[in-house]
Amino acid sequence: MATPAPITTAGPAPSGGWRPARLEQRESRTTTGRTLRFSVPGWPGHLPGQHVDVRLTADDGYQAVRSYSLAAPADGDTVELGVQATTGGEVSPYLAEELPVGARVEMKGPLGGWFVWDGTFDGPLLLAAGGSGVVPLMAILRARRRVRSDAPCTLLYSVRTPDDVWYADELAAAPPFLSVRILHTRQAPPGSARTAGRITSADLDALPAPPGSRCYVCGPTGFVEHTSDLLLAAGHPADLIRTERYG
Amino acid sequence: MTDFSPGFRGRTHAFEGRLPPGQYPTESFPVLSAGPTPHLATDRWTFTVTDGTGGSRSWNWDEMMALPQEHPTVDIHCVTRWSKFDTRWQGVSLDVLLDGVDTTAGFVVAESYDGYTTNLPLADVTGGKAWVAHSFDGFALSPEHGGPARLLVPHLYFWKSAKWVKGVRLTVRNEPGFWEAAGYHDYGDPWREQRTWSD
Numbered sequence: 537m538a539t540p541a542p543i544t545t546a547g548p549a550p551s552g553g554w555r556p557a558r559l560e561q562r563e564s565r566t567t568t569g570r571t572l573r574f575s576v577p578g579w580p581g582h583l584p585g586q587h588v589d590v591r592l593t594a595d596d597g598y599q600a601v602r603s604y605s606l607a608a609p610a611d612g613d614t615v616e617l618g619v620q621a622t623t624g625g626e627v628s629p630y631l632a633e634e635l636p637v638g639a640r641v642e643m644k645g646p647l648g649g650w651f652v653w654d655g656t657f658d659g660p661l662l663l664a665a666g667g668s669g670v671v672p673l674m675a676i677l678r679a680r681r682r683v684r685s686d687a688p689c690t691l692l693y694s695v696r697t698p699d700d701v702w703y704a705d706e707l708a709a710a711p712p713f714l715s716v717r718i719l720h721t722r723q724a725p726p727g728s729a730r731t732a733g734r735i736t737s738a739d740l741d742a743l744p745a746p747p748g749s750r751c752y753v754c755g756p757t758g759f760v761e762h763t764s765d766l767l768l769a770a771g772h773p774a775d776l777i778r779t780e781r782y783g
Numbered sequence: 784m785t786d787f788s789p790g791f792r793g794r795t796h797a798f799e800g801r802l803p804p805g806q807y808p809t810e811s812f813p814v815l816s817a818g819p820t821p822h823l824a825t826d827r828w829t830f831t832v833t834d835g836t837g838g839s840r841s842w843n844w845d846e847m848m849a850l851p852q853e854h855p856t857v858d859i860h861c862v863t864r865w866s867k868f869d870t871r872w873q874g875v876s877l878d879v880l881l882d883g884v885d886t887t888a889g890f891v892v893a894e895s896y897d898g899y900t901t902n903l904p905l906a907d908v909t910g911g912k913a914w915v916a917h918s919f920d921g922f923a924l925s926p927e928h929g930g931p932a933r934l935l936v937p938h939l940y941f942w943k944s945a946k947w948v949k950g951v952r953l954t955v956r957n958e959p960g961f962w963e964a965a966g967y968h969d970y971g972d973p974w975r976e977q978r979t980w981s982d
Contacts, residue, residue: 553981556787589864592788600793601805601864626794626807634790641788647979649965650817757814761927764819774819774897781814 554591555579557615557643559635565702568621569668570632571607573614576643581610584675585652585752585780588617588645592627602627605672605754605780606646609679615643618671618702651752651780653679661689662745662772664735664763666755669782670702673754681711690715690745694735694759696722715744735763740770747771754780801858802866803973809865812928817961820926821897821947828931830915831950832880835888841950842880844931847915850875855914857937859944860973872935874916877908877951888953892960893934893945901945901960902969903936905953912938915948940971940978
């Protein structure tokens with residue numbers, strides 16, 4: 537394993553690192569997936585792939601904290617998060633549906649120094665996303681787009697059905713350096729050449745991911761375990777595979 | 784009274800007194816690791832204690848299973864904020880594995896088969912506080928949770944409980960491990976919310 541980049545903690549952070557964050561915009565990405573754009577005065581910036589903690593406080597003082605991935609590269613005081621509402625969840629349904637635009641929560645971060653792309657690695661990238669695991673990879677893709685580089689980048693994106701694709705329009709208009717391959721596990725679109733099912737070694741063989749690609753794998757545990765096993769079997773070395781698992 | 788998160792009510796948690804600050808209880812067993820899961824065969828597995836002066840002792844899998852076994856039931860707390868209560872493990876106490884080691888070391892570095900490391904004070908892995916655990920809930924520990932064997936140090940955040948553990952190395956000086964060098968807290972007490980360098 538290589539040495540991770542230290543977590544950046546630039547700028548004085550008030551009261552234990554918690555900053556007020558005002559919800560500016562909420563956008564539906566799927567039926568249950570949302571991106572939330574906040575303004576966070578004094579935000580110190582972040583690296584693509586990092587996450588933040590969000591803290592909610594009830595009237596009786598009860599507090600709940602959860603982690604959410606940053607969906608976009610650093611942009612002044614603007615912070616964009618991806619939230620997948622989980623049925624019966626304590627925090628995600630509130631953020632996805634109830635928190636009013638203009639209201640505030642508290643935010644701490646950025647957090648995480650390993651599952652990041654800081655631009656110093658300018659070789660080819662293979663990004664593998666399962667479901668809402670696409671969110672931190674989107675931050676990497678968007679940052680990658682700002683950099684002048686010929687290195688290829690591949691996004692392998694596993695979703696249950698065509699309706700579960702986040703960022704469909706943005707991905708459809710992919711820039712030349714990026715190849716996007718969407719795999720459907722439950723229901724493929726009509727006329728699809730590939731039968732619905734989870735990712736296989738044949739799916740990996742079909743990718744334009746040259747040897748020496750750095751791999752970022754993010755999604756539910758089962759997806760990450762399975763995909764990183766396939767990557768290892770396909771000859772990608774373990775020290776070039778970085779993983780982030782959701783519950 | 785606060786003007787944050789209007790309308791948020793939250794749930795009443797049934798684990799008062801057992802939930803460290805900033806944590807929430809989970810029924811599932813989430814997985815957190817930085818890279819792919821190694822798949823290790825027990826017939827090629829060894830655990831090694833290195834005393835810092837060149838001496839070492841090792842156990843293979845059968846020898847580890849032949850040592851006195853303990854069955855701790857403990858609460859565990861992950862820095863990603865989930866806590867899980869009454870988890871049932873089986874393993875060998877570090878007290879057994881470190882018994883008789885002659886050392887002036889004050890620290891240990893736990894080392895894993897995938898290259899992961901984490902540092903702990905020696906006092907935190909002795910006195911019935913740490914195990915090499917190989918079973919969870921009555922079954923062999925699965926690879927994604929650190930099997931065949933992981934460190935179990937439940938009183939500290941769970942990144943200290945190194946998965947796929949290969950051994951412990953006693954050190955005189957404190958040597959920050961993988962996450963500790965990446966911004967996580969050096970000690971990691973969940974009750975004092977020691978998550979990162981700034982806590």
